Amino acid sequence: MASVPDTGFAAAENPFKRAFNAVPPAIWTLIVLIATWELLVELRNIPEFILPAPSVIVMEIITYWHRLWPNALVTLSEILFGFLCAVCIGVPLAVAIVYSRFMERGVYPLIVMSQTIPKVAIAPLLLTWFGYGMTPKIVIVILLSFFPIVINSVMGLKATTPEMLYLARSMGANGWEVFWKFRLPKALPSIFAGLKLATVLSVIGAIVAEFIGADKGLGYLILIAGANFDIARQFASIIMISVMGMLFFAALSRLERVAIPWREGGGLAGES
Amino acid sequence: MNAMPANDSLTTGLEAPGVLTPPHDPDAPGHVSIKGVNKIFRSRKGEVEALRAVDLDIKRGEFVSVLGPSGCGKSTLLMLLSGLLGRTSGDINVGGKEILKPNSDLGIVFQQDVLLEWRTALDNVLIQAELRKMDKKEALEKARALLRMVSLADFEDALPRELSGGMRQRVSICRALLHEPPLMLMDEPFGALDAMTRDQLQIDLLRLCSERDMTVFFITHSISEAIFLSDRVVVMTPRPGRIEQVFDIDLPRPRRLAMREDPKFLGYVHEITDIFKNLGVFREEY
Known part of the structure; x- marks a missing residue:
C-alpha cells in the first residue's frame, strides 16, 4: 500500500479522472484483459472449441444456469461442510498440541510429516472406502484444509511471551483465564491466517474429489464438458467455482475484521 | 505535559x-x-x-x-x-x-510493556481487576484516576498500537498499581x-x-x-x-x-x- 503522500494541494478537477479513480485499479486491469481476450478471439478467428470469447462464456453461463446452479450448490456444501469439520478438528487439536507434551512430541511431528503425502494421491483410495457419495469429497476437503489450520493455530497459541504468562500468574489468573484472556486472543490473527489459507485449499479439495469420482458438482461438470469438447461450458463452470472461492475467502476476511477489530488489515494476500 | x-x-x-x-x-x-x-x-x-x-x-x-x-x-x-x-x-x-x-x-512491570494489543489502555489496566475479581465500579474509577495521573486521560480508549513506547509503559505501570499492592x-x-x-x-x-x-x-x-x-x-x-x-x-x-x-x-x-x-x-x- 505504497501510496503517494497527500501533498495537500487540491488535484485538478477532471470529471474523467474522477470517474476513473472511482474504480479500483485491479478492476481496470481485469477489464483490459477481458477486452483484449475478446478482441484477440474476434480478430484472429480463434474457433470456439479452442478458446471461446468472454461474451460467449457469459452467454453460456446464462443459458446453462439451470445445470450450473444446482451443481454449484453440491460443490459448495462439500466445501463448507469439509471446511467446518477441519476447523472443528484442527483448532482443538492445536490447543491439545500446545498444552500436552505428549501431543507435541508424539503426534505433532507425525502430522507435519504426513504433509509430504500428496493428498490427491489418496483420493482414489478414499473412493473405494467411502463410495461415490458426499463422504469421500468431504474427507478430501478436510485432509487438505486441516493442515494450515493446525499449523497456524499452534503458532498463534505459542506466540504468548513468557512475560505475559508471568504477568497473568502474578495477577492470580488460573489456567482457564490464561487461555481465554491471553492465549486465544493473542492467537486469533494467526488462526485466521490459517483459515484463509484453508479456504483456498478446501475449494481445490472439493474439485479434485469430484474429478476422481462423482455424478454431480462443478468438478463433474468440468469433466463432462471437457469430454464433449464443450470449452465454453468448461469455462462457465470454472468461473462459477472461482467466484465461489473468492466469495468464501472474502466472507472469511470479513469475519476476521469482525473478530480481530484491533488489527488493521489482514494477513495473506490482502483483501479480495 | x-x-x-x-x-x-x-x-x-x-x-x-x-x-x-x-x-x-x-x-x-x-x-x-x-x-x-x-x-x-x-x-x-x-x-x-x-x-x-x-x-x-x-x-x-x-x-x-x-x-x-x-x-x-x-x-x-x-x-x-x-x-x-x-x-x-x-x-x-x-x-x-x-x-x-x-x-x-x-505488581510487576517488565522491560516490555506486555500490553494486550486487543484491549484499550483502560481495559489493559482493568485486566488486573478482572482476574482478581475486584469490584467493577470501584476498579473503573481507580483505573481512570491512575491513567489521569500519568497524563493518559485522553487515551483511555486508545489501543496499544496507537500509543508511544513511553505511554505504553505508563499504562503497564497503572496496571501494576490498580490493586494497590504492598x-x-x-x-x-x-x-x-x-x-x-x-x-x-x-x-x-x-x-x-x-x-x-x-x-x-x-x-x-x-x-x-x-x-x-x-x-x-x-x-x-x-x-x-x-x-x-x-x-x-x-x-x-x-x-x-x-x-x-x-x-x-x-x-x-x-x-x-x-x-x-x-x-x-x-x-x-x-
Missing part, C-alpha cells in the same frame, strides 16, 4: 517512605526479607550458579534498586521474590509470609525508552510512589537511574551474583532532575563506578 504539582506541600509528609510504620516490622505488608538465597540453574549442559548467598532486607515502603551488569542474576532475584521461580536454597519472606508459590500480592517489582521498566521519556517516567513513578505506602524493588542497568530513584542501591557482582555493597542514598525527596548534578549525587556515581571498575565490569585500560 506531566508537570509536577507546583505545591510541594502536598507531597511532603508522605515523601519519607516508611516513617508511618515501625522500621523493623518484618510482618508488615511489603516487607521483604531475603536470607542466604542461592539459585542454581540445572540443565543438560550443566549447572549455572546465578545467585550466591544473597542477604537483603527491604523495609516496608522503601525504594530499593538493584544495579549490576547483564547476567548477574538481578532478574532471577526478582523472579524468586515473585515466587514465579523457585530458589535452590535460602529463605524469602514477603510481609511475613514465606514465598513457596507464585505470590499474587504484588510490593512492586520492576525489571528494567524504562530500559527500552529514549532518554527524555525515561526521565519523565522516573518522575512519574516517584510521584505515584510518594502517594502510597509501597515497597519498590527496581532493577536497572543505569547507575544514575538507580541513585535518582532509590532510598538504597544494591550493587551486585557479575555471575554468580552476590551483593557487593549497599548504598544509602541520602538525597532529599521529592527528587528533582537537577539533583543529578548535585555533588552528593555525583559522589555516589563515582563510588559505584569505582566498584564496577574493581569488579572488572568496566575496563578503561587495555
